[in-house]
Amino acid sequence: MDRDKEKQEISLIGRLFSLEALLILMGFLTLLSGIIYMQWVRVILGLVILSGCILLLFMRKKIPKKSERNGE
Numbered sequence: 001m002d003r004d005k006e007k008q009e010i011s012l013i014g015r016l017f018s019l020e021a022l023l024i025l026m027g028f029l030t031l032l033s034g035i036i037y038m039q040w041v042r043v044i045l046g047l048v049i050l051s052g053c054i055l056l057l058f059m060r061k062k063i064p065k066k067s068e069r070n071g072e
Contacts, residue, residue, distance in 0.1 A: 009062050 031046025034038075 020053065020057070023049065027053060 027046050027049035029046075030049060032040050034042025034044075034046055
């Protein structure tokens with residue numbers, strides 16, 4: 001039982017610090033700092049980062065996994 005709980009905690013920590021979460025956080029922080037300091041280059045960069053993350057998330061969901069394509 002303890003091993004399952006440890007595995008679940010590791011999985012949760014892995015999700016929290018995943019690359020996608022960090023990219024989205026970076027996009028929000030860049031966008032927010034651009035708005036606060038009125039630097040439009042940062043605002044545009046934040047929007048590009050966030051839109052790219054969202055686009056990649058949708059593309060990844062549309063592409064079937066390898067096991068689904070082979071009928072396994």
